[in-house]
Every structure is written in C-alpha cells, then in structure tokens.
Amino acid sequence: MRYIALIILVILGSCARENRPPRQQDNACSILEQRRGWLRDMQRTEATWGAPIHVQMAIIWKESSFRARVRTRKVYVLGSIPNGHISSAYGFSQALDGTWDEYREMTGKHGAVRSDFGDATDFIGWYMSRSVSRSGIAMDDAYNQYLAYHEGHGGYNRGSYRGKDWLLNVARQVQNRADLYEQQLQSCGG
Numbered sequence: 001m002r003y004i005a006l007i008i009l010v011i012l013g014s015c016a017r018e019n020r021p022p023r024q025q026d027n028a029c030s031i032l033e034q035r036r037g038w039l040r041d042m043q044r045t046e047a048t049w050g051a052p053i054h055v056q057m058a059i060i061w062k063e064s065s066f067r068a069r070v071r072t073r074k075v076y077v078l079g080s081i082p083n084g085h086i087s088s089a090y091g092f093s094q095a096l097d098g099t100w101d102e103y104r105e106m107t108g109k110h111g112a113v114r115s116d117f118g119d120a121t122d123f124i125g126w127y128m129s130r131s132v133s134r135s136g137i138a139m140d141d142a143y144n145q146y147l148a149y150h151e152g153h154g155g156y157n158r159g160s161y162r163g164k165d166w167l168l169n170v171a172r173q174v175q176n177r178a179d180l181y182e183q184q185l186q187s188c189g190g
Contacts, residue, residue, distance in 0.1 A: 022034040022035055022066055028185050038117055052140050054178045056125065062174050064093070068115040103123050103127070106126075134157070135148050137156075142179075146170070
C-alpha cells in the first residue's frame with residue numbers, strides 16, 4: 001500500500017512540476033531544456049503557419065509567462081464581491097473565447113484547448129498568418145505582430161494602438177524578447 005501511495009505522489013508531483021512555468025524565462029535554451037516537447041510543438045507551428053519560433057515564444061512570454069492556466073485578473077463589485085474576469089482570455093496564448101472558437105472552427109481542431117502548449121502555439125501561428133494576410137505584417141515582425149495580436153486585426157488596421165503608449169512599450173518588450181530568443185536559439189539548436 002505504501003508503494004502505491006508513493007507512486008501516486010511521484011505522478012502528482014511530476015504533473016504539478018509541468019504546470020509551473022519554466023525558470024529563467026530570459027533564456028530560451030533553458031526553457032526548452034525544461035520543457036522538451038515544446039520545441040517540437042513550435043517547430044510544427046512554424047512548418048504549418050510560417051511563424052518563427054522566437055516570435056511564438058516572445059508572445060507566449062508576454063501573454064502568460066509560460067503559464068498554462070492563467071486568466072486575467074478578477075473584477076469586483078462593491079469592492080469585494082467577485083464578478084468574473086476582465087476578459088475571457090485564458091491559457092498560454094491568452095486567447096479570447098470568441099477568437100479561440102473561430103480558430104477551432106476554421107482549422108477543424110475542435111478538441112484544441114488553450115492550456116495545451118501545442119494547441120496554443122498552433123493558435124498563435126494561425127493568428128499570425130492571418131495578420132500577414134489581413135494586415136500585411138511580416139511573420140518575423142514581432143512588434144507589429146504583437147500589436148495586431150493584442151488589438152485584433154480591425155483595431156490594428158484602424159491604428160487603435162497609436163494613442164496607447166503603454167501598449168507600444170509592451171510591443172517593444174515583445175520585439176526585444178523575440179530578438180533575444182532568436183540569438184539564443186541559434187546557440188542551443190532551437
């Protein structure tokens with residue numbers, strides 16, 4: 001009986017470890033060493049949609065800090081009564097319910113879930129490919145890809161980001177992180 005309990009604890013412990021975000025998020029090689037299946041997922045997304053791995057990683061880093069089940073902060077009524085979340089954004093990609101549903105419908109991936117890394121990277125690749133066709137943004141332009149990702153294609157095309165200095169700063173952070181990851185991935189074989 002003790003042996004079975006020990007096996008259960010080891011299994012649960014390994015699951016909990018996989019749910020924690022990787023350490024050293026400023027090091028792409030370290031991230032990929034900790035999560036060995038992630039590189040394969042991102043390579044598949046790059047092959048399918050043309051989305052560079054370093055840009056996928058930078059978007060996930062900014063959106064969720066590589067956390068599978070993260071949600072936006074809660075909204076409170078009368079200061080202390082929880083009343084849902086700011087938006088329906090969820091998972092690695094922080095995809096909204098409606099956009100996620102559109103992705104699943106258009107790709108036929110009806111079983112895709114936002115807390116699955118491979119599904120999240122595929123979603124990001126799909127969205128980035130739509131940014132190319134709808135907004136003319138190059139796949140390796142992490143700055144503008146992020147702006148379109150955040151604002152939606154209609155908002156991006158209208159320039160809704162222009163008066164949002166905080167968002168422009170965030171997009172610069174994403175571009176800088178993508179540049180860092182790109183350099184690091186060359187040295188670790190990603």
